[in-house]
Amino acid sequence: MFKKRLFTPGPTPVPENIMLRMAKSIIHHRNPEFKEIFAELNENIKYLFQTTQDVFTLTSSGTGAMEASVANVINENEKAIFVNGGKFGERWGQLIKTFGGIPVEIKKDWGDPPTVDEIIELIKKYPEVKAIFLTHSETSSGTITDIKEISRAVHQFSDALIVVDGITSVGAIELKMDEWDLDIVLTGSQKGLMIPPGLAFIAVSERAWKKINQTENRTFYLSLKRAKKALESGDTPWTPAITLIIGANEALKMIKQEGIENVWKRHSRLAEGIRIGVKALGLNLLSKSPSNAITAVLMPDGIEFKKFNDALKHEFGITVAGGQENYKGKLFRISHLGYYDDFDMISMISALEFALKKVGYKFEPASGVSAIQNYFLLNL
16 A cells, blocks of 8 residues: 555645645525625635735636637737747647737747747847737746746747746735736646646736727637626636635635745745756756756666656555646656655655656666755755
8 A cells, every 4th residue: 555646737635624625515606795705715715826906716727817818919910929838838729829919939848948049039020019928937848947037038029928837826926917927827726736637827917908998809708807707796707616716715724824926936945856856866967957847867778667657656656647748658746845844855865766766767876866866965
């Protein structure tokens, strides 16, 4: 018998107190009890995004918020820049095309983030661009993009909106919507918010609302205008995921109690510990700019991913994420996103050693565990 431990970048582990809160009897979404909870969530979620703007709650996955960001902002035949540096950056381009926009692509190798110069070059080439769609933390490659600097530079040359997929960064990595002058930021519930899948959150600036009001509405369920009208009376336009909203509000209380800066520091610490641990085992990272939400580790030569993953999961109880697209079978991804602490990361590296040993990889026993534990000890 062994305890199962989840180290995937969504869903992430759910704190016990949140699970217990969500296990209580269901309530109706139009009565005062729920409206009080929803009003509290609507204030608490602003703290997470570091914004004074309204944040809208969608009953969907994060992709629903991505779709809302495109459908409500881009008219047919309007150009929009997006960065394709992974599976989720690629999705921006697919959505722009789906809603009749003209995608202008910056193609990057997985693990290689876009530069400010690359984006400014395209803005100068296509001054008519209406929005720039970015991925803060690319989940498929474990790569962080410098959103702050890109936003600062873009606003010097263009009125284009800055739209940010923060699905695996919000609640884990420093992101300040108002201070960084971002226009739309979105996330999902099963990531840094530490609750099950099923909710998405999307924050919208006043500048973005001007563009939304000039855009033909081509969506019904994901209409931000409808969401805004409902929120004005403390409601949602459609039946919300009641239990998840209750859980999300509990999670936000936990985050506020810890302090968002401390949350960011904790994720940075855990990520660095994992990187030190895997490197001590002779393993290499995919990303040139590693994210503090997830670490993508390349499989060592001669080791078959399936055998390694089967050992890790079925013999030692650890579930990680595999690679996607061209990296399927070539890497594994370790999450340190959400409800984790130092000892979770030490356990992860320990299990990694057990699984690697099981499949015949040669390394100095306990070298990874020793490295990560020394890092934590020296950085108490």
